[in-house]
Amino acid sequence: MNIAPVTAAIMLDELIRNCQKNLPAVNVELIKKAFDFSAVAHENDTRASNEPYFTHPYAVANILATEIPFDDISVSCALLHDIVEDNMEYSIDTIKKNFGDDIALIVDGLTKIQQLFQGADINQAENYRKLLMSVSKDIRVIVVKFADRLHNMRTIDFLNPEKRKRIAKETLEIYAPLAHRFGLGKLKWELEDLAFKELNKQGYEDIKKKISAKRPEREKYIDKFSEPIIQKINEYGIKFEISGRPKHLYSIYRKMIKRNKPFEEIYDLFAVRIILDTDDVNQCYTAFGIINQVFIPVPDRFKDYIAIPKTNNYQSIHTTVVGPDGELVEVQIRTRKMHDIAEKGVAAHWRYKEGNPTIDQTMNSYVSWIREMIESSGTEDVRKNILENFKLNLYSDEIYVFTPNGDLRRLPLKSTPVDFAFDIHSKIGFHCIGAKVNKKIVPLDTQLHSGDQVEIIISKNQHPNRNWLKFVITHKAKTEVRKWLNKEDDDLAKAGKELWEKKIKKLKLSFTQQDIAKVYLNLKFDNSKQLYKAIAQGKINLDEILSSHLPDKEEEKKSPQVNAEFENFAQYARSSGGKLVVNGESSDLLFSYSKCCNPIPGDQVVGFITKGEGIKIHRKNCKSMLQLSEKESEKIISVEWPALENSNFIVGLSLKGEDQPGLLSEIAHQVVTFQNTNIKSINIDTKNSKFEGTVTLFVQNLEHLSRVIDRLKKIKGVYTVTRLENYVQ
Numbered sequence: 001m002n003i004a005p006v007t008a009a010i011m012l013d014e015l016i017r018n019c020q021k022n023l024p025a026v027n028v029e030l031i032k033k034a035f036d037f038s039a040v041a042h043e044n045d046t047r048a049s050n051e052p053y054f055t056h057p058y059a060v061a062n063i064l065a066t067e068i069p070f071d072d073i074s075v076s077c078a079l080l081h082d083i084v085e086d087n088m089e090y091s092i093d094t095i096k097k098n099f100g101d102d103i104a105l106i107v108d109g110l111t112k113i114q115q116l117f118q119g120a121d122i123n124q125a126e127n128y129r130k131l132l133m134s135v136s137k138d139i140r141v142i143v144v145k146f147a148d149r150l151h152n153m154r155t156i157d158f159l160n161p162e163k164r165k166r167i168a169k170e171t172l173e174i175y176a177p178l179a180h181r182f183g184l185g186k187l188k189w190e191l192e193d194l195a196f197k198e199l200n201k202q203g204y205e206d207i208k209k210k211i212s213a214k215r216p217e218r219e220k221y222i223d224k225f226s227e228p229i230i231q232k233i234n235e236y237g238i239k240f241e242i243s244g245r246p247k248h249l250y251s252i253y254r255k256m257i258k259r260n261k262p263f264e265e266i267y268d269l270f271a272v273r274i275i276l277d278t279d280d281v282n283q284c285y286t287a288f289g290i291i292n293q294v295f296i297p298v299p300d301r302f303k304d305y306i307a308i309p310k311t312n313n314y315q316s317i318h319t320t321v322v323g324p325d326g327e328l329v330e331v332q333i334r335t336r337k338m339h340d341i342a343e344k345g346v347a348a349h350w351r352y353k354e355g356n357p358t359i360d361q362t363m364n365s366y367v368s369w370i371r372e373m374i375e376s377s378g379t380e381d382v383r384k385n386i387l388e389n390f391k392l393n394l395y396s397d398e399i400y401v402f403t404p405n406g407d408l409r410r411l412p413l414k415s416t417p418v419d420f421a422f423d424i425h426s427k428i429g430f431h432c433i434g435a436k437v438n439k440k441i442v443p444l445d446t447q448l449h450s451g452d453q454v455e456i457i458i459s460k461n462q463h464p465n466r467n468w469l470k471f472v473i474t475h476k477a478k479t480e481v482r483k484w485l486n487k488e489d490d491d492l493a494k495a496g497k498e499l500w501e502k503k504i505k506k507l508k509l510s511f512t513q514q515d516i517a518k519v520y521l522n523l524k525f526d527n528s529k530q531l532y533k534a535i536a537q538g539k540i541n542l543d544e545i546l547s548s549h550l551p552d553k554e555e556e557k558k559s560p561q562v563n564a565e566f567e568n569f570a571q572y573a574r575s576s577g578g579k580l581v582v583n584g585e586s587s588d589l590l591f592s593y594s595k596c597c598n599p600i601p602g603d604q605v606v607g608f609i610t611k612g613e614g615i616k617i618h619r620k621n622c623k624s625m626l627q628l629s630e631k632e633s634e635k636i637i638s639v640e641w642p643a644l645e646n647s648n649f650i651v652g653l654s655l656k657g658e659d660q661p662g663l664l665s666e667i668a669h670q671v672v673t674f675q676n677t678n679i680k681s682i683n684i685d686t687k688n689s690k691f692e693g694t695v696t697l698f699v700q701n702l703e704h705l706s707r708v709i710d711r712l713k714k715i716k717g718v719y720t721v722t723r724l725e726n727y728v729q
Helices: 005-022 028-041 055-066 072-080 092-099 101-119 125-137 140-154 161-181 185-199 201-213 215-235 249-259 282-294 336-352 357-375 380-384 386-395 417-424 426-430 466-470 475-506 513-522 528-536 542-547 553-576 623-631 663-672 702-713
Strands: 240-246 270-276 317-322 328-335 398-402 408-412 432-437 440-442 454-458 591-593 605-609 615-619 649-658 678-687 690-699 718-723
Touching: 005 028, 005 055, 005 072, 028 055, 028 072, 028 092, 055 072, 055 140, 072 092, 072 101, 072 140, 092 101, 101 125, 101 140, 125 140, 140 161, 140 185, 161 185, 185 201, 185 249, 185 336, 201 215, 201 249, 215 240, 215 270, 215 282, 270 282, 270 336, 282 317, 282 328, 328 336, 408 417, 417 426, 417 432, 417 454, 417 475, 426 432, 426 475, 466 475, 475 528, 475 542, 513 528, 513 718, 605 623, 615 623, 649 702, 663 678, 663 690, 663 702, 690 702, 702 718
Parallel strands: 270 328, 591 615
Antiparallel strands: 240 270, 317 328, 398 408, 432 440, 432 454, 605 615, 649 690, 649 718, 678 690
């Protein structure tokens, strides 16, 4: 759906004005080019609301020009972000040729995130990893995605209910906490409330109604609370503004759930914010002192995020005081710049960063945790836990603890001394044997609290154990412990495999991967690694396992009988298979059959012209045949078994394993019930609870045979199933 030229011109002018007003620098030609390019690419597209689709990328661009002001490249990417996903005519190379590498990289990252959420379950660990990799390449990928998701949530009403629920759940579980991690407080609140409205409309409307009803009362109380504070701060000549804001609806709802109380019993429904028009941090502490002069502070409800900023670089003083009528009121004190960063986080830092190396370091801190997580997710086992670690980094509250030297370390809530040890250094974590908290020895699973001083006791003989995974909290501790345990398991499995291979070599036994699978499955292991580990630890008797695979003297004597049995079987099979076809025609030439590979009907074969033995028939994959084809290729001719309509060919199978009640009946049942397969004969011998036998049957082709063999291998007690010719000496 095209947008009228006059309307398009008005929209472009508005976007450029917004960019020039809020962005540090604007390349007007770049934004015009991206605007025109996107308008043309989406000219035939419409949204679920029946509006022209272009209104969406335009709205996302305006969000990045006004609400999350970043830069002109971000605005351009917002205009282009859906083009590659929605139009087969446009590729990332097209974007790169027209707009350069930076914009192409960001659009590519946005496209991959879009495909990730549409085509697969975001709760799969590898998809989280791809999301994080896209973000780590350029922070603007996630910033544009935030704006995109915000506009989608604002216009979600036009989608079908199932899709709305899915998008709202993703927003609440992924995008809102990610926005918090990037310091975008205002965006986080709106995303949470929009998702809350969709997922629990009744709860949303109920709280909203009650908040609105209390508004006059709340405003009156804020004025009453603020008046003595304003008067006192003015005496110090400090420029400031004071306001009371209701807490957003979802945060109130969470408090109701967490405290198990109704709305009427939640008293801290609003906070008073004091924003100082100064860059002098000391004035924040002056204002804090003034407030404590006016109202009585509540002990243990003071938090200094200026001296110790949050991980997302949030800074403010929080204190709770007893206000008029005995009400508890939370007060937040910050400078104008701190407020800007609290609301716009990474976007605010981006605007301040021009030529400032300190700000560049802060910008890097927003994605350093993502890079660390990607780098530590190398092994398959660790990669599976990236989802757990990712959510941990998004949601965790923080505590502040100290080293014996007084250095401050930030850790997630509920962290333990082991988490602290790994935070200091991996080697300290690996050899942590004990800990002192506030100079008292405590267990390693003790939960730390803000203000604790922690000292780690180490020993070279101490190593992580699996029990640590039950109580460690931090991503680093969990990852390093798992790596250590995996390495320990790998070393044990390697040692066990060496014992296994030495033993079977000594006993002159041969095991295929299928044979080994039979062994570990019979022993209730999930894989061969667990089997080898158990061998190394001495948990299973290797001699006992392998004894069932040792041939006894009577078995060795039976070998010629097996050969003779095969010869009889092969003669019968060849005689029932029809005349061989040479170069496409049935032939009465003299044929003989190679003893090296014993071809029978059903095998792919080839002929070799000999003197005295006519045409000797080999299997195509016969090693002898491959050598002859290199030396005397001119003597090789095309030969095949005739394709007889509605006919089957006969095959002999050799089975070995552990004798079980009803085994013969189960073998016959598995064969006959599969595509009406006909059995010619079954011969089973048992001795010392072991069995060995042969089954001859008619099959349609090699695929049919392969599936019959697979069915037989699944029978309990059957170790091996092979074609009979494999037993020829």
